[in-house]
Amino acid sequence: MNGRELLAWNLRKLRVERGLAQDKLAADAGVDRAYVGNIERQVVNPTIDLVDRLCAALAVDFADLFRRPEPSELPPKTIRPGPSKPAS
DSSP: OOHHHHHHHHHHHHHHHTTOOHHHHHHHHTSOHHHHHHHHTTOOOOOHHHHHHHHHHHTOOGGGGGOOOOTTOOOOOOOOSSOOOOOO
16 A cells, blocks of 8 residues: 555544544544545545644544554445534
């Protein structure tokens, strides 16, 4: 996997694990929802500054967005649009 694929995979994985819709993550990171979708679909190359903001919004380290998945790991699922889960 290249860097863009790793970022897309891990961004979606972490977002879904937290029960966040794209619009909630986008609002927390100060970016348009469509841009988050474009990152997850590998359409755009976000800046390092934006990756930092996504890390802050997800409460993860920078390296977590570039972790290589295990060979047995399935691709991250999507979540239904709608209200995001409240933060615990």
